[in-house]
Amino acid sequence: MTDDAYLVLLDGPAGAWGVPPAAVGELACMGTPAVQGWLDAQGVTSSSPRLRLLPPEETSAIPEGAERLPVPLGDEELSRLRHRAAPQDVSRLEEELLAYRSSADGRQTLLARAAAAGVPAHRIAELSGEDLATIKASTS
Structure with a gap:
């Protein structure tokens, strides 16, 4: 890669x-x-x-x-590219993950949904602002 x-x-x-x-x-x-x-x-x-x-x-x-x-x-350009390249259902979840940064409501459910939809742990961490180790622990 x-x-x-x-x-x-x-x-x-x-x-x-x-x-x-x-x-x-x-x-x-x-x-x-x-x-x-x-x-x-x-x-x-x-x-x-x-x-x-x-x-x-x-x-x-x-x-x-x-x-x-x-x-x-740049980081922002790459984030926009990844968002546009993701399948539509994943894109919707990515938008929710971005919104998640300012709200903890439904945190565990949203992280689990994103992982179940196939959003990679590193991408969930990037979009949600959560630590990668926390994401991996909460979605396994």
Whole structure:
């Protein structure tokens, strides 16, 4: 696994992985000379339907031979990307986890629901602001 997210240019339909960069919101990397040069070399713009952005933990999904470019994202940008890349039911739970930071009501139930839905413990900790060890202990 790499620490960078990846811009990927697909040969065919986008499928169900990655997200269009525009769906994540403004990304600092999109205005860099490296990204602009790569897009120009590929003959596409940042709004191309073939262009997808994947978080670091999903880079194994990149098809062999696909044109790709590692891009560093800030913490907030990476959090937005992960949220957009998550399945809709997981995205809803992630929104609840973010809201959880300011409220302890239903804490144990929400953490258990998130774990049962497949949200990884490290992501629950990141979104809820809870310590990772606490999350692991409360969801096992």
